Amino acid sequence: MLWNxxxxxxxxxxxxxxxxxxxxxxxxxxxxxxxxxxSLGQGATESVTSQVESLGSNLIMAIPxxxxxxxxxxxxxxxxxxxxxxxxxxxxxxxxxxxxxxxxKAVYLQEDWSTQAVGTTVDYFSVAxxxxxxxxxxxxxxxxxxxxxxxxxxxxxxxxxxxxxPVGARIRLKGLTCEVVGVLAAKGQGAxxxxxxxxxxxxxxxxQRRLAGRLGDRDVDRMMISARDGVSADRVVRDVTxxxxxRRGIRAGEDDDFSVLDTKEIADALSSTTKILTxxxxxxxxxxxxxxxxxxxxxxxxxxxxxxxEIGLRMSIGALPREVLLQFLVEALVLSLIGGLxxxxxxxxxxxxxxxxxxxxxxxxxxINLVAFAFSAxxxxxxxxxxxxxxxxxxxxxxxxxx
Amino acid sequence: xxxxxPIIQLRDVTKTYGAxxxxxxxxxxxxxxxxxxxxxxxxxxxxxxxxxxxxILGCLDSPTSGRYLFAGCAVxxxxxxxxxxxxxxxxxxxxxxxxxxxxxSALENVELPLLYRGMSRGERRExxxxxxxxxxxxxxxxxxxxxxxxGQQQRVAVARAIATSPRVLFADEPTGNLDTKVSREVMELIxxxxxxxxxxxxxxxxxxxxAGYADRIVTVVDGTIASDSRRRGDGxxxxxx
Numbered sequence: 001m002l003w004n005x006x007x008x009x010x011x012x013x014x015x016x017x018x019x020x021x022x023x024x025x026x027x028x029x030x031x032x033x034x035x036x037x038x039s040l041g042q043g044a045t046e047s048v049t050s051q052v053e054s055l056g057s058n059l060i061m062a063i064p065x066x067x068x069x070x071x072x073x074x075x076x077x078x079x080x081x082x083x084x085x086x087x088x089x090x091x092x093x094x095x096x097x098x099x100x101x102x103x104x105k106a107v108y109l110q111e112d113w114s115t116q117a118v119g120t121t122v123d124y125f126s127v128a129x130x131x132x133x134x135x136x137x138x139x140x141x142x143x144x145x146x147x148x149x150x151x152x153x154x155x156x157x158x159x160x161x162x163x164x165x166p167v168g169a170r171i172r173l174k175g176l177t178c179e180v181v182g183v184l185a186a187k188g189q190g191a192x193x194x195x196x197x198x199x200x201x202x203x204x205x206x207x208q209r210r211l212a213g214r215l216g217d218r219d220v221d222r223m224m225i226s227a228r229d230g231v232s233a234d235r236v237v238r239d240v241t242x243x244x245x246x247r248r249g250i251r252a253g254e255d256d257d258f259s260v261l262d263t264k265e266i267a268d269a270l271s272s273t274t275k276i277l278t279x280x281x282x283x284x285x286x287x288x289x290x291x292x293x294x295x296x297x298x299x300x301x302x303x304x305x306x307x308x309x310e311i312g313l314r315m316s317i318g319a320l321p322r323e324v325l326l327q328f329l330v331e332a333l334v335l336s337l338i339g340g341l342x343x344x345x346x347x348x349x350x351x352x353x354x355x356x357x358x359x360x361x362x363x364x365x366x367x368i369n370l371v372a373f374a375f376s377a378x379x380x381x382x383x384x385x386x387x388x389x390x391x392x393x394x395x396x397x398x399x400x401x402x403x
Numbered sequence: 404x405x406x407x408x409p410i411i412q413l414r415d416v417t418k419t420y421g422a423x424x425x426x427x428x429x430x431x432x433x434x435x436x437x438x439x440x441x442x443x444x445x446x447x448x449x450x451x452x453x454x455x456x457x458x459i460l461g462c463l464d465s466p467t468s469g470r471y472l473f474a475g476c477a478v479x480x481x482x483x484x485x486x487x488x489x490x491x492x493x494x495x496x497x498x499x500x501x502x503x504x505x506x507x508s509a510l511e512n513v514e515l516p517l518l519y520r521g522m523s524r525g526e527r528r529e530x531x532x533x534x535x536x537x538x539x540x541x542x543x544x545x546x547x548x549x550x551x552x553x554g555q556q557q558r559v560a561v562a563r564a565i566a567t568s569p570r571v572l573f574a575d576e577p578t579g580n581l582d583t584k585v586s587r588e589v590m591e592l593i594x595x596x597x598x599x600x601x602x603x604x605x606x607x608x609x610x611x612x613x614a615g616y617a618d619r620i621v622t623v624v625d626g627t628i629a630s631d632s633r634r635r636g637d638g639x640x641x642x643x644x
Binding site: 004007008011015016309310312313314315316317318319320321322323396397400 | 483520521
């Protein structure tokens with residue numbers, strides 16, 4: 001009987017393809033929306049997590065402010081001596097790179113490029129995991145002497161120099177002329193979608209004295225701390241926090257006015273945010289699937305009225321009410337399953353294109369596809385039932401006379 | 404089909420619509436026997452009750468009181484489902500408005516009742532082709548119903564009705580939508596099926612010319628049988644009151 005109903009339902013759908021298409025359009029869009037939203041969200045989460053983790057699993061960040069509340073933006077920066085103290089005084093720490101960041105326009109001959117100047121110590125290159133494509137890092141002597149030397153990120157090189165060799169050339173940063181001594185190997189996009197390669201690295205002393213202007217001695221924007229292998233990141237975070245509380249004069253019982261985070265924490269925080277966003281978007285998309293279901297019911301109801309005579313005929317030649325019910329139910333189910341399949345295929349294509357365009361990984365999660373498919377089937381049965389029951393309740397004599 | 408026993412026996416059948424003061428009695432004590440192989444025309448003006456009688460005979464409706472024996476079995480008290488099964492297995496229907504599925508080939512239209520019988524695909528095809536051949540439309544089997552003329556559509560409808568080899572073929576104003584020439588063709592087809600294949604046929608019509616094709620004419624007036632006459636005596640004696 002089920003096979004029979006399927007044969008009849010498929011014939012009915014084939015008989016009016018346009019009607020079928022319009023019926024399932026809502027489901028196609030609904031399923032596609034859910035799958036696209038969730039797979040892009042998962043791609044974004046994956047991208048954020050992997051980018052943060054690529055910073056290194058034993059990396060710890062110290063930033064002024066707690067990131068929440070009114071003190072977030074106003075907390076004073078760190079001192080260079082804070083970094084020296086942590087490097088010397090905390091046992092699990094391998095190296096500390098203090099960072100002073102200044103927006104600056106880099107100029108070479110006719111070319112210019114707005115980028116970020118980072119003042120730091122020699123340790124920065126190893127702490128942040130930079131490799132050199134060309135040249136060398138600045139030296140300890142150049143740091144001490146606050147020499148006008150710089151190392152360029154890949155993007156800056158291609159914007160200013162094109163195919164030319166930048167090493168040995170002189171570029172201008174604001175009022176400062178400095179010599180290019182090295183080029184960093186490309187890293188690509190960062191966790192927040194920023195270009196990590198749009199950077200000019202200089203000795204911190206040079207930035208402080210010649211580029212940024214005086215800001216007192218608490219002008220270090222953040223510190224990147226690399227822990228020794230095998231050392232618990234939690235312990236290093238605690239020790240660094242203790243040192244910083246002490247040096248910043250925070251009494252017991254008072255809140256920190258700075259944050260110390262290890263990369264895993266950062267990754268977790270970011271990915272939980274994107275996960276929440278993913279579910280939110282998925283839920284919004286699921287509403288459109290529901291609307292698609294109502295579309296099915298709508299068109300099926302109209303179609304039952306329109307096909308009253310056909311139903312009357314089927315009944316007069318011996319179709320049982322439950323067979324008519326089954327026929328319409330199977331019709332709705334088959335339509336919504338086809339809609340679900342088309343929606344999934346559409347979603348795979350669209351999310352592939354979007355993932356490429358947004359530069360995030362293309363993730364196919366079979367679970368979400370299955371869930372969306374099952375949901376579309378449920379939509380078909382739930383919203384197909386009312387029209388099917390109406391069809392099954394028709395009286396054959398009345399239905400045959402229906403004009 | 405050679406049985407001489409009546410395939411249809413109605414005894415004091417009444418049909419009342421509504422209840423109380425608004426009740427309307429459409430049939431008022433009908434007694435009718437139809438033997439296998441007969442071709443009966445039921446005549447009457449509109450409102451006479453002939454359509455109600457047809458619906459009861461065709462198991463589309465059940466009588467309010469009285470007995471209905473179909474092939475010796477009482478069917479007057481059957482449920483909706485049971486009546487549907489009787490229609491599926493023993494009856495064929497032809498309607499005034501053809502009632503073919505649009506955008507569907509003649510062959511698939513004829514297959515429809517076979518589908519509900521749960522027949523296999525091959526058997527279905529074979530039987531549908533045979534029925535289409537019987538009405539002379541085999542060459543048109545792949546044409547969609549809306550590509551056929553009115554007369555052709557009604558012949559497809561006849562093919563659909565006889566594809567299941569029903570015990571009785573019911574035709575409700577089969578020529579109502581057709582012009583005279585085509586009407587005659589359809590009537591000759593039904594007459595021919597009745598003569599050569601022995602199909603019992605019951606037809607409702609208000610056109611005397613069409614009723615003239617039948618062996619026997621039953622006239623219904625105000626819910627009772629006013630006259631019951633045989634046009635031609637071919638060995639069967641009329642015993643009907």
